[in-house]
Amino acid sequence: GKIIAVDPGHGGYDPGAKGAGGTLEKDLNLAIALKLKEALEEAGAQVVMTREQDVDLVTPGEGTKKFRDLSNRLRIINENKADLLISIHMNSSGSRWRGAQVFYHPKHDFNRELAVAIQEELRLQLKNTNRQALPIHSAFLLSKIEVPAVIVEAGFLTNPDEEKLLAQPVYQEQIVRAIVAGIANYLAVQ
Template identity: 40%
Template sequence: MKKKGFLEFAMTILLLAGAFFLPRESAQMLQSATTDPITVLIDVGHGGADSGKVGVNGALEKDINLQISLRLQSLLKEAGITAILTRDTDKGLYQETDSNKKLADMKARIQMITDVDADIVVSIHQNSYSKSSVSGAQVFYYTSSEQGQQLAQAIQDGFDYALGDRNTRSIKANKDYYILVHSPIVSVICECGFLSNPEEADLLTTSDYQQKIAQSICNGILNYFQNSNQSTLS
């Protein structure tokens, strides 16, 4: 099978993993191509005094971020991937004595990224916009990062497959977001939906939709590493 055909086939299989296979079974395809362990740092956006966006239904971004991240961590672990969270409770990464808690929190996240020596960083967030009609999941990557673009596209493909026609957004380059600018490794930011959209805000608070989002991201991560390994071996 030609390389292009194989990659298309692998992507299809991995995107279908949420419906037909357990993550562990999907990961066997990946593990067959490499013996190197994979570590993913899941950056759980906001927390503590920083609630992030507030939905039109009153939902707090920090809470939704945590629920999706916990589900993603579980799925990645089932796939044999080490998954580390920047936070696993409603607590920011700052000290109460910090004069600028937001900056202290962001610096602590970058320090954690450096310390754990992960392969990639996936930062979980929710979006908001002045027009309530805007909806959909979207992945951001650092402008000059080719690998970041590849990871973003793999996860975006997962979103598009799982969410169907309701998701029409595309990956977007960014040179300003703190995590993307300062992270020493491949990083993306997943904006999982718009809390300013009434329908999407309600969906994002349900366990079923949170699981669907987490599975989409997991499939995208598996696909990214599968394609990366195949390119290295070819």
């Protein structure tokens, strides 16, 4: 089986985005990530979590707290020899924006292939977005890691309707099923 790293974004001192109704990104990221861990293990993968509770990964040292947190996440992923990384986040923008979107670093084709495979399943299974997978350069983990890696932004916390949806366990399960199917499709053609 593959070793898959699952990274619930933010945590501890760092709440991430905040929804219109007060939902914190760090909590939703963790809820979805824990469901993803379970689903991936059922599918036969080994899962490495960067966190399994509401904590940050800041340790004493140089640089900003954020940098130290992300550096420790990177270390966990690399030390556990992960074959893939799925980092779970939420989007935030205007109140009308909606939909799940997958981001990847364009330095390796395999990043785009994984992102497109997951985006396709999110589109097919959630039936509420036509968003496309997008390249980004600014994400620390994606820029530093050398195995296939994506950030899945599960939806827009700043959209009050989507915020409510994202908090529902049934919808979280649908997101997870789509991610797992996308990973399976990606691995099938490697």
